[in-house]
Amino acid sequence: xxxxxxxxxxxxxxxxxxxxxxxxxxxxxxxxxxxxxxxxxxxxxxxxxxxxxxxxxxxxxxxxxxxxxxxxxxxxxxxxxxxxxxxxxxxxxxxxxxxxxxxxxxxxxxxxxxxxxxxxxxxxxxxxxxxxxxxxxxxxxxxxxxxxxxxxxxxxxxxxxxxxxxxxxxxxxxxxxxxxxxxxxxxxxxxxxxxxxxxxxxxxxxxxxxxxxxxxxxxxxxxxxxxxxxxxxxxxxxxxxxxxxxxxxxxxxxxxxxxxxxxxxxxxxxxxxxxxxxxxxxxxxxxxxxxxxxxxxxxxxxxxxxxxxxxxxxxxxxxxxxxxxxxxxxxxxxxxxxxxxxxxxxxxxxxxxxxxxxxxxxxxxxxxxxxxxxxxxxxxxxxxxxxxxxxxxxxxxxxxxxxxxxxxxxxxxxxxxxxxxxxxxxxxxxxxxxxxxxxxxxxxxxxxxxxxxxxxxxxxxxxxxxxxxxxxxxxxxxxxxxxxxxxxxx
Amino acid sequence: xxxxxxxxxxxxxxxxxxxxxxxxxxxxxxxxxxxxxxxxxxxxxxxxxxxxxxxxxxxxxxxxxxxxxxxxxxxxxxxxxxxxxxxxxxxxxxxxxxxxxxxxxxxxxxxxxxxxxxxxxxxxxxxxxxxxxxxxxxxxxxxxxxxxxxxxxxxxxxxxxxxxxxxxxxxxxxxxxxxxxxxxxxxxxxxxxxxxxxxxxxxxxxxxxxxxxxxxxxxxxxxxxxxxxxxxxxxxxxxxxxxxxxxxxxxxxxxxxxxxxxxxxxxxxxxxxxxxxxxxxxxxxxxxxxxxxxxxxxxxxxxxxxxxxxxxxxxxxxxxxxxxxxxxxxxxxxxxxxxxxxxxxxxxxxxxxxxxxxxxxxxxxxxxxxxxxxxxxxxxxxxxxxxxxxxxxxxxxxxxxxxxxxxxxxxxxxxxxxxxxxxxxxxxxxxxxxxxxxxxxxxxxxxxxxxxxxxxxxxxxxxxxxxxxxxxxxxxxxxxxxxxxxxx
Numbered sequence: 001x002x003x004x005x006x007x008x009x010x011x012x013x014x015x016x017x018x019x020x021x022x023x024x025x026x027x028x029x030x031x032x033x034x035x036x037x038x039x040x041x042x043x044x045x046x047x048x049x050x051x052x053x054x055x056x057x058x059x060x061x062x063x064x065x066x067x068x069x070x071x072x073x074x075x076x077x078x079x080x081x082x083x084x085x086x087x088x089x090x091x092x093x094x095x096x097x098x099x100x101x102x103x104x105x106x107x108x109x110x111x112x113x114x115x116x117x118x119x120x121x122x123x124x125x126x127x128x129x130x131x132x133x134x135x136x137x138x139x140x141x142x143x144x145x146x147x148x149x150x151x152x153x154x155x156x157x158x159x160x161x162x163x164x165x166x167x168x169x170x171x172x173x174x175x176x177x178x179x180x181x182x183x184x185x186x187x188x189x190x191x192x193x194x195x196x197x198x199x200x201x202x203x204x205x206x207x208x209x210x211x212x213x214x215x216x217x218x219x220x221x222x223x224x225x226x227x228x229x230x231x232x233x234x235x236x237x238x239x240x241x242x243x244x245x246x247x248x249x250x251x252x253x254x255x256x257x258x259x260x261x262x263x264x265x266x267x268x269x270x271x272x273x274x275x276x277x278x279x280x281x282x283x284x285x286x287x288x289x290x291x292x293x294x295x296x297x298x299x300x301x302x303x304x305x306x307x308x309x310x311x312x313x314x315x316x317x318x319x320x321x322x323x324x325x326x327x328x329x330x331x332x333x334x335x336x337x338x339x340x341x342x343x344x345x346x347x348x349x350x351x352x353x354x355x356x357x358x359x360x361x362x363x364x365x366x367x368x369x370x371x372x373x374x375x376x377x378x379x380x381x382x383x384x385x386x387x388x389x390x391x392x393x394x395x396x397x398x399x400x401x402x403x404x405x406x407x408x409x410x411x412x413x414x415x416x417x418x419x420x421x422x423x424x425x426x427x428x429x430x431x432x433x434x435x436x437x438x439x440x441x442x443x444x445x446x447x448x449x450x451x452x453x454x455x456x457x458x459x460x461x462x463x464x465x466x467x468x469x470x471x472x473x474x475x476x477x478x479x480x481x482x483x484x485x486x487x488x489x490x
Numbered sequence: 491x492x493x494x495x496x497x498x499x500x501x502x503x504x505x506x507x508x509x510x511x512x513x514x515x516x517x518x519x520x521x522x523x524x525x526x527x528x529x530x531x532x533x534x535x536x537x538x539x540x541x542x543x544x545x546x547x548x549x550x551x552x553x554x555x556x557x558x559x560x561x562x563x564x565x566x567x568x569x570x571x572x573x574x575x576x577x578x579x580x581x582x583x584x585x586x587x588x589x590x591x592x593x594x595x596x597x598x599x600x601x602x603x604x605x606x607x608x609x610x611x612x613x614x615x616x617x618x619x620x621x622x623x624x625x626x627x628x629x630x631x632x633x634x635x636x637x638x639x640x641x642x643x644x645x646x647x648x649x650x651x652x653x654x655x656x657x658x659x660x661x662x663x664x665x666x667x668x669x670x671x672x673x674x675x676x677x678x679x680x681x682x683x684x685x686x687x688x689x690x691x692x693x694x695x696x697x698x699x700x701x702x703x704x705x706x707x708x709x710x711x712x713x714x715x716x717x718x719x720x721x722x723x724x725x726x727x728x729x730x731x732x733x734x735x736x737x738x739x740x741x742x743x744x745x746x747x748x749x750x751x752x753x754x755x756x757x758x759x760x761x762x763x764x765x766x767x768x769x770x771x772x773x774x775x776x777x778x779x780x781x782x783x784x785x786x787x788x789x790x791x792x793x794x795x796x797x798x799x800x801x802x803x804x805x806x807x808x809x810x811x812x813x814x815x816x817x818x819x820x821x822x823x824x825x826x827x828x829x830x831x832x833x834x835x836x837x838x839x840x841x842x843x844x845x846x847x848x849x850x851x852x853x854x855x856x857x858x859x860x861x862x863x864x865x866x867x868x869x870x871x872x873x874x875x876x877x878x879x880x881x882x883x884x885x886x887x888x889x890x891x892x893x894x895x896x897x898x899x900x901x902x903x904x905x906x907x908x909x910x911x912x913x914x915x916x917x918x919x920x921x922x923x924x925x926x927x928x929x930x931x932x933x934x935x936x937x938x939x940x941x942x943x944x945x946x947x948x949x950x951x952x953x954x955x956x957x958x959x960x961x962x963x964x965x966x967x968x969x970x971x972x973x974x975x976x977x978x
Binding site for chain 2: 317327370
């Protein structure tokens with residue numbers, strides 16, 4: 001079996017057993033990046049030397065019989081939204097082109113403490129704003145299944161890298177679907193944890209009340225493995241949940257045990273807006289659960305229709321404030337020859353921010369402006385509460401919900417780039433989960449007639465990741481969608 | 491003109507820097523005078539990805555101060571972002587409190603002349619982070635020092651209840667005393683720990699009509715003197731302006747002025763209040779604060795008798811003058827020292843005199859406080875008791891106090907050592923007096939015949955006794971004996 005055919009968990013076990021060296025595994029990934037990434041465009045930065053040094057260190061420690069961490073020697077990629085003390089942290093934006101963070105994000109520290117090998121940082125929509133990675137200030141990332149199509153976004157680089165096996169697994173971030181949708185488009189697994197499950201310290205903020213870091217992987221077990229490493233309270237993040245309130249569970253040990261008497265909630269009306277191929281794949285997946293003994297519960301989710309409107313007010317309002325710091329004064333891009341300090345601000349921002357980022361900053365600024373605050377921001381918060389209520393009531397009647405991740409499969413470059421509203425509407429199935437702060441996972445569940453992957457979204461109550469992963473694993477165990485690889489990945 | 495009267499109306503905004511160990515939302519130590527940008531971290535630099543974590547000590551100190559100002563303490567308070575662009579503000583928003591401040595309406599009693607007090611209403615008190623400093627030192631470019639960025643500030647806003655420059659100053663001084671008493675701020679004016687922004691206008695009565703002048707806000711005053719003088723100047727300027735132009739307060743004609751400390755004038759900064767839109771919204775990086783009853787009780791237990799209350803009590807209970815009471819209560823350690831000594835049984839008046847006439851002067855000369863001089867209340871109490879009992883004279887008491895500071899010895903030992911114990915043995919003093927009378931018949935005659943020279947002669951005889959006893963005779967006993975022997 002070729003190294004790239006191994007999951008992160010399989011690779012880890014071989015390295016730990018001493019039958020494979022981390023240097024071999026890392027070199028194999030670096031070779032593939034060199035060969036394939038010019039076509040895929042998943043990475044913004046590759047740290048070949050640094051990665052090999054980390055791999056050597058792990059190999060030495062294993063040879064010496066030392067205890068190593070749960071990701072020892074496994075080559076991983078991280079989205080360039082996470083601050084690293086090595087390399088640049090650009091967030092896909094020209095305004096941070098040469099920004100070198102003086103610190104590591106908490107999740108980066110946790111990966112390193114688990115002895116992972118970080119091979120590079122992946123492409124993304126600028127400041128995680130987008131659904132196709134076309135808003136990157138640097139490069140285009142292609143969908144490994146069809147390079148004329150987008151990989152989804154904003155974590156398109158991470159999803160494409162995992163799909164093309166340019167790393168064993170990756171981290172992404174999800175504010176409105178940015179892990180799940182690219183995972184769905186690229187035929188891999190993507191988990192957005194409960195808000196507060198994973199530290200946001202060092203995650204460059206887009207919508208602070210919605211952002212969450214999570215894994216993008218080849219398998220459900222890999223998602224469990226990565227979540228185990230990155231989850232947990234962080235005193236540096238006031239919104240990360242305490243151990244007493246929601247202890248980190250063991251996500252791997254019981255992963256293969258199916259859940260008995262599972263009740264699955266479905267909102268048929270809500271799902272009707274998806275493409276027929278997507279609907280069929282979802283229906284087929286749900287039917288599979290039913291045949292395995294699950295009970296299907298039909299749900300009404302009356303407020304989900306307002307999720308997109310609420311999201312694009314709340315996320316942009318927070319973004320307009322979060323992105324105020326990129327001003328050309330303290331770090332990052334600064335305009336040449338400003339005539340005064342006001343021009344340092346206006347020209348630096350005008351020259352370095354992309355179109356979509358400017359659009360969202362303006363939307364958010366408007367929503368927070370005096371005289372509009374109540375009508376937009378406050379109203380959006382109320383809608384958010386109603387959506388939370390929909391889910392709370394839903395989870396009184398079922399253990400999880402299932403729905404599409406996106407209404408379509410991956411679309412062609414440029415198809416929606418000129419129509420922001422159309423692009424926004426493609427987030428319809430993922431956004432409500434962020435507004436409610438609950439976890440959702442995308443698992444491969446089929447292909448459309450063009451051979452593009454489709455993802456099944458499983459949504460659970462807050463801090464139910466252990467059960468959510470087991471439910472997703474039930475599907476994975478009975479199907480072989482996750483074993484398919486794009487031709488490009490060999 | 492003669493029928494014109496006016497009243498000054500002032501409301502005050504005060505920023506007080508709290509003396510926490512670390513900044514408001516990160517672990518950096520508070521800074522004064524360190525090398526620029528040496529007390530910073532990703533959080534107070536506002537770097538991408540960094541997140542604030544609330545400093546609980548700052549919230550406790552702020553709540554304590556709000557309690558002392560009789561504010562309603564919020565059962566739910568939160569953090570808001572106040573958005574504006576300025577180079578000293580690294581995130582381009584300030585974390586502050588908007589619609590739900592931790593301290594609601596309250597009041598402060600300020601001392602007025604003649605031992606009276608005035609109640610000034612507090613509108614609100616909230617906590618926020620300070621900005622950095624822009625340094626305009628090197629030609630074309632300005633520099634930014636972010637050492638101060640993130641320092642906890644308590645902002646206190648009064649109602650427009652102040653009616654003279656003296657009252658404005660009195661409030662500022664009283665607030666300084668309070669925050670120092672509570673130990674929540676060093677309130678060191680030199681270090682910018684207190685900054686004032688008075689809002690001033692006049693209500694003018696003329697010809698049975700009432701006029702209000704446009705409000706002027708004077709920014710960023712950092713001394714009591716500048717505060718008092720700027721208000722006085724504004725009152726004059728606004729009156730002149732009204733007489734000249736007749737302009738009155740209207741929507742949007744509030745102006746912002748700066749203080750020119752050299753020429754002692756206010757200078758116009760912005761004619762019209764700009765339509766600032768700070769786009770406040772709750773900071774999603776921080777969780778709301780809901781103070782629990784046990785926590786509030788713990789904070790409340792740190793409350794103490796406020797200086798103005800102590801001052802009044804010293805006059806009423808101890809019979810001290812208002813002036814002495816003010817001096818003793820100016821800072822908490824002195825007042826505590828004084829009360830401790832009185833509790834040990836010493837006369838309040840004697841202790842007061844020892845401290846106000848000498849102790850505090852010695853402390854000031856050595857840039858210290860009483861405890862820093864090596865004095866303790868028990869030693870000063872013993873000294874006061876010796877004076878009260880006539881064992882030593884009051885002036886000997888001062889000599890001994892100085893010696894206590896210099897040598898660290900106890901007062902009774904010093905009295906012996908320096909031979910300052912008064913002779914109070916009536917029999918012995920009578921013998922010496924008889925001798926003096928026998929040697930100075932002329933003086934005795936002058937006294938017994940009465941008249942102009944009698945007083946002087948008495949003084950002379952007293953002096954002779956003192957000389958014979960090397961200054962150790964108890965003057966009261968000698969005077970009594972003299973009266974008994976010579977009458978009158």
